Amino acid sequence: xxxxxxxxxxxxxxxxxxxxxxxxxxxxxxxxxxxxxxxxxxxxxxxxxxxxxxxxxxxxxxxxxxxxxxxxxxxxxxxxxxxxxxxxxxxxxxxxxxxxxxxxxxxxxxxxxxxxxxxxxxxxxxxxxxxxxxxxxxxxxxxxxxxxxxxxxxxxxxxxxxxxxxxxxxxxxxxxxxxxxxxxxxxxxxxxxxxxxxxxxxxxxxxxx
Amino acid sequence: xxxxxxxxxxxxxxxxxxxxxxxxxxxxxxxxxxxxxxxxxxxxxxxxxxxxxxxxxxxxxxxxxxxxxxxxxxxxxxxxxxxxxxxxxxxxxxxxxxxxxxxxxxxxxxxxxxxxxxxxxxxxxxxxxxxxxxxxxxxxxxxxxxxxxxxxxxxxxxxxxxxxxxxxxxxxxxxxxxxxxxxxxxxxxxxxxxxxxxxxxxxxxxxxxxxxxxxxxxxxxxxxxxxxxxxxxxxxxxxxxxxxxxxxxxxxxxxxxxxxxx
Numbered sequence: 001x002x003x004x005x006x007x008x009x010x011x012x013x014x015x016x017x018x019x020x021x022x023x024x025x026x027x028x029x030x031x032x033x034x035x036x037x038x039x040x041x042x043x044x045x046x047x048x049x050x051x052x053x054x055x056x057x058x059x060x061x062x063x064x065x066x067x068x069x070x071x072x073x074x075x076x077x078x079x080x081x082x083x084x085x086x087x088x089x090x091x092x093x094x095x096x097x098x099x100x101x102x103x104x105x106x107x108x109x110x111x112x113x114x115x116x117x118x119x120x121x122x123x124x125x126x127x128x129x130x131x132x133x134x135x136x137x138x139x140x141x142x143x144x145x146x147x148x149x150x151x152x153x154x155x156x157x158x159x160x161x162x163x164x165x166x167x168x169x170x171x172x173x174x175x176x177x178x179x180x181x182x183x184x185x186x187x188x189x190x191x192x193x194x195x196x197x198x199x200x201x202x203x204x205x206x207x208x209x
Numbered sequence: 210x211x212x213x214x215x216x217x218x219x220x221x222x223x224x225x226x227x228x229x230x231x232x233x234x235x236x237x238x239x240x241x242x243x244x245x246x247x248x249x250x251x252x253x254x255x256x257x258x259x260x261x262x263x264x265x266x267x268x269x270x271x272x273x274x275x276x277x278x279x280x281x282x283x284x285x286x287x288x289x290x291x292x293x294x295x296x297x298x299x300x301x302x303x304x305x306x307x308x309x310x311x312x313x314x315x316x317x318x319x320x321x322x323x324x325x326x327x328x329x330x331x332x333x334x335x336x337x338x339x340x341x342x343x344x345x346x347x348x349x350x351x352x353x354x355x356x357x358x359x360x361x362x363x364x365x366x367x368x369x370x371x372x373x374x375x376x377x378x379x380x381x382x383x384x385x386x387x388x389x390x391x392x393x394x395x396x397x398x399x400x401x402x403x404x405x406x407x408x409x410x411x412x413x414x415x416x417x418x419x420x421x422x423x424x425x426x427x428x429x430x431x432x433x434x435x436x437x438x439x440x441x442x443x444x445x446x447x448x449x450x451x452x453x454x455x456x457x458x459x460x461x462x463x464x465x466x467x468x469x470x471x
Binding site for chain 1: 257258266268279287307415420
């Protein structure tokens with residue numbers, strides 16, 4: 001996002017639209033950087049989705065405090081500013097949990113390093129990708145096309161509807177059906193199986209076994 | 210596998226995965242889920258695995274639905290932080306609303322539900338003697354075109370009550386107070402109230418000198434103030450001061466806030 005004088009002024013004033021824009025522009029890149037760091041061995045707890053989300057939330061909450069907003073001068077990249085806050089958040093959390101972790105230099109992380117996940121992450125992703133590929137094999141041609149449009153190519157529901165000759169509502173319903181079946185499929189393949197408990201009836205109802 | 214019999218949490222996770230925020234999980238449900246996850250390693254693992262699938266599907270580190278729900282959680286957290294903490298007043302007795310109550314109310318409610326009147330460039334400097342719109346919202350019709358209205362907004366964004374300049378707004382704990390102003394020209398604006406103990410409460414700006422605001426009709430202020438923490442247990446008179454760049458008073462209007470039963 002562009003940081004012109006007006007944007008910086010409104011950011012410092014706490015204008016909600018600007019804060020929302022900043023969050024939306026930086027949440028995903030920051031998540032990528034944190035995740036990449038976690039899989040490289042720094043702050044490994046961030047491999048856990050909830051830990052990652054908690055760290056993101058805490059980082060933005062601090063970044064949007066009035067004093068912190070005022071401290072941002074608009075000249076250095078805001079992503080670097082955020083990373084500094086994230087690093088402090090993580091170090092504080094580590095101290096609170098009495099975890100002595102490897103304190104690798106966060107400042108060394110760049111945008112490109114976000115793409116550089118660890119081998120373990122790669123292997124886990126491959127496991128999921130293989131499962132998804134197997135799931136897609138069982139889809140009809142139309143379902144496969146919808147799956148590809150929405151998840152492979154990431155097109156909006158409206159565009160997918162146009163491409164498939166459906167209404168947006170139809171796309172939404174079919175997408176919901178696909179995801180429900182995917183949940184059942186993941187369970188049937190053991191990806192979620194070991195998590196099944198007595199109260200796990202939601203997945204059982206979809207009974208993909 | 211150690212069991213977790215919280216079916217609501219499991220349904221919430223599935224709903225988040227299947228439908229995202231589109232009829233899936235709302236902000237309140239997400240908060241309940243997060244609270245459960247914090248104490249349930251089994252569900253945390255499920256959440257983690259579902260998150261991984263979503264990430265691979267969307268090619269994102271932060272799946273869109275979770276990003277959107279986290280954003281709402283962020284605003285809610287900031288709103289909570291904005292509540293004036295009940296603490297002993299130090300001299301000089303001046304308490305500030307240090308942090309704004311953000312998007313869910315101020316954008317959702319103020320920008321949409323509060324019947325915002327969009328002011329086009331042609332109205333930037335209207336003829337106040339000829340424009341009924343300005344007159345109607347003035348604190349002193351026929352005299353000036355300055356005024357502040359107050360709205361009581363529920364967490365859902367619904368406007369529950371409103372008060373015109375000089376009026377009284379009743380707002381219950383748990384809701385939020387949103388102000389809008391009407392000014393015929395660019396002006397510096399501040400809104401301050403007095404609690405029952407005589408303690409100053411600053412609604413706008415949250416800190417610093419009165420900022421310059423643009424001319425407009427019923428322009429919502431960027432922040433709402435949540436009614437929480439006991440600051441609205443008795444009538445609070447909120448004074449809106451419109452001043453020029455030299456600090457000279459152009460107009461003063463007042464709205465009284467009172468607590469309402471839930």
